[in-house]
Amino acid sequence: xxxxxxxxxxxxxxxxxxxxxxxxxxxxxxxxxxxxxxxxxxxxxxxxxxxxxxxxxxxxxxxxxxxxxxxxxxxxxxxxxxxxxxxxxxxxxxxxxxxxxxxxxxxxxxxxxxxxxxxxxxxxxxxxxxxxxxxxxxxxxxxxxxxxxxxxxxxxxxxxxxxxxxxxxxxxxxxxxxxxxxxxxxxxxxxxxxxxxxxxxxxxxxxxxxxxxxxxxxxxxxxxxxxxxxxxxxxxxxxxxxxxxxxxxxxxxxxxxxxxxxxxxxxxxxxxxxxxxxxxxxxxxxxxxxxxxxxxxxxxxxxxxxxxxxxxxxxxxxxxxxxxxxxxxxxxxxxxxxxxxxxxxxxxxxxxxxxxxxxxxxxxxxxxxxxxxxxxxxxxxxxxxxxxxxxxxxxxxxxxxxxxxxxxxxxxxxxxxxxxxxxxxxxxxxxxxxxxxxxxxxxxxxxxxxxxxxxxxxxxxxxxxxxxxxxxxxxxxxxxxxxxxxxxxxxxxxxxxxxxxxx
Numbered sequence: 001x002x003x004x005x006x007x008x009x010x011x012x013x014x015x016x017x018x019x020x021x022x023x024x025x026x027x028x029x030x031x032x033x034x035x036x037x038x039x040x041x042x043x044x045x046x047x048x049x050x051x052x053x054x055x056x057x058x059x060x061x062x063x064x065x066x067x068x069x070x071x072x073x074x075x076x077x078x079x080x081x082x083x084x085x086x087x088x089x090x091x092x093x094x095x096x097x098x099x100x101x102x103x104x105x106x107x108x109x110x111x112x113x114x115x116x117x118x119x120x121x122x123x124x125x126x127x128x129x130x131x132x133x134x135x136x137x138x139x140x141x142x143x144x145x146x147x148x149x150x151x152x153x154x155x156x157x158x159x160x161x162x163x164x165x166x167x168x169x170x171x172x173x174x175x176x177x178x179x180x181x182x183x184x185x186x187x188x189x190x191x192x193x194x195x196x197x198x199x200x201x202x203x204x205x206x207x208x209x210x211x212x213x214x215x216x217x218x219x220x221x222x223x224x225x226x227x228x229x230x231x232x233x234x235x236x237x238x239x240x241x242x243x244x245x246x247x248x249x250x251x252x253x254x255x256x257x258x259x260x261x262x263x264x265x266x267x268x269x270x271x272x273x274x275x276x277x278x279x280x281x282x283x284x285x286x287x288x289x290x291x292x293x294x295x296x297x298x299x300x301x302x303x304x305x306x307x308x309x310x311x312x313x314x315x316x317x318x319x320x321x322x323x324x325x326x327x328x329x330x331x332x333x334x335x336x337x338x339x340x341x342x343x344x345x346x347x348x349x350x351x352x353x354x355x356x357x358x359x360x361x362x363x364x365x366x367x368x369x370x371x372x373x374x375x376x377x378x379x380x381x382x383x384x385x386x387x388x389x390x391x392x393x394x395x396x397x398x399x400x401x402x403x404x405x406x407x408x409x410x411x412x413x414x415x416x417x418x419x420x421x422x423x424x425x426x427x428x429x430x431x432x433x434x435x436x437x438x439x440x441x442x443x444x445x446x447x448x449x450x451x452x453x454x455x456x457x458x459x460x461x462x463x464x465x466x467x468x469x470x471x472x473x474x475x476x477x478x479x480x481x482x483x484x485x486x487x488x489x490x491x492x493x494x495x496x497x498x499x500x501x502x503x
Contacts, residue, residue: 030123031056031066033101036210037219038120040132040226041270042288043172045112047089048132048226050076051270052120054101058210059194063203063264064100065210071096074103075121078110082117082129095122100206102267112137113291130223133171136291141346141465144290148174148351149429149458150232150399152212153181155189157430157478159217161457164475164485166217166224168460172290173225176399177232177353178431180208182261190479200250200257205264213268222270229269230284230298232353232400236261239370241307243280255280285332287339294463295345297336299352304329308369314361320374327354327375337385340394346465346495347393348386355405356396356423358413360445371400383409387420392496394421395468397459401425402432403441404459404472406451406491408499416447419499424470426459430478437476450500451489460487468493469503 033054042049054074057066072095080086089109095101103120110116113136120127136142147170152159165173182205185196194211195204212218233239236258239246245254259280266277275283284303288296305327310317319325326333340348350356355371356379367373386394396409409421427435434456441452457474470491475483491500 030054030072030125032125033067033122034120034125034127036213036268037222038118038127038130039222039270040118040130041228042106042272043133043135043226043290044108044288045135045137045291047106047108047110047134049270049272050078050103050105050107050118050120050130050132052103052127053210053213053268054095054103054122055210058214059207061195061203061207063206064097065206067097067101069097072101072122076103076105076118078107078116078118078132080114080116084117084119088116100264100267104271104273106272107132110134113140113142128219128223131225133226135289136293138289139292141291141293144172144293144461144463145170146172146174146461146463147458148176148397148399148426148461150176150353150426151178151402151428151431152218153178153428153431154212154215155181155186155191155193156433157190157456158481159215159429160475160478160481160483161429161485162215162221163217163482164473165458166220170225170460173221173227174296174351174397175227175229176351176397176426177230178234178399178428179229179231179265180212181234181431182208182237198250200252200260202260202263205261206267209264209268227270228288228296228298228351229271230300230351230353231265231302233302235265236302239308239312240302241305242303244307246312285328285335289344291345293345293465294347294349295339296349296351297339299328299336299350300332301327301353304332306375308374310369312369314366314368316364316366317369317374320367320369321376323377325375325377327372327378333378333381337382337389340386340391341389343389343391347395347463347468348391350394350396352396352398354398354400355425356398357407357409357448358446359407359449363445383411383420387411392498393493394498395493396421396423398423398425399428402428402435402454404451404453404455404457404474404489405441405449406470406472406489406500407446408448408450410448413448419448421498422493422500424459424461427453427455427457427474429458430456432456434477434479451491453488455488457485466495
């Protein structure tokens, strides 16, 4: 999709023959409100969600984006072409202060397996154009180009990876958590957080999300394709578990903090109404089908987890292997395995946050308490569950660790018995800064782990009924703008034959 500026859109809407003009709205005069861009998400065979938020002054400290308490009518259009000469669906929705004047339109009635274009109008202003894509019809399996990313620390670099993702024109983008970071601003980084304090209240979370959304590279990625999003910890607080906080600073009720963070997250993401939070709870795990080709099981590994055993960090901790420990909770565990057993598509993709495969740090058995190694019995139940169901095409998609990894998932990691799945771990967009291409993370303790790279970027997959082609994509630097993207490692995963193979 070629980018269209606001000036081009307004001029085209008025002067170009054959272009449908959005009707005027009646609202108090406000400055240009679409400073946060547009987004689509949650694709289905008949539609998708389109999102925007009205925020003429997005970084105002009150978190209201320069809007008053008045509700505003927002018109929307979905067309088959970028000129909007063929309107497929249209309507009007009301943006209210309750949800920070955000808009989540669940568009339906569209044709499966094709691209559409959408835009909004409010108070006489027209938004940028976004591209949406519907999922294929049930039972059909055209190839899918999907990109996934995680961990975008605003201060530690520029979002060049998001720009490069937009340029790939994919069908689908997944974000696997740490979309924002909650910390206080520093003086030694490339950019500076707003607000400058560690965020803990609703206004602060709204401002931090808005600051991210003003980034033009991130806006480009959201406008380029529908997203599926899940959170990790930094959307609230580092390493929290359920309602157990990681530390005591800043002071305050953590339940209220989590409620504020979840509300701001929903207000800034292209999610369905089913995901709207209620107090400190939010139903984020969900299942999205992509025709007969793939099912995306999007997991929540924060809201229901037991607290990390033996505290955080990497250590020897027998308690981490206790049979009753859970990372995703009993209800989500049953939901996941029941859904996988339905065999709704050729491939099962698990979109989740933390390192899934066993990864020993030392010969004495030290491992990360924050990853699935800290909940090994829960991991074992999942792997044995899908293995017993005869599922041979499970691919776990992971973020969190600011490095790229690739691993085979083993029925028994200690004996290296049988491959039962594959894990692909994306590096960060910026978190950790530029990285170091010379770093090595592989060791003989983890022979099932096949790849490691400490640079920033994302992962590209092209999925067909017979295989998944995987490319690990990297930029050399994020502390300077506009570096090119390059592939440094590729793999193939063959249907019916789990594990990483050379292309």
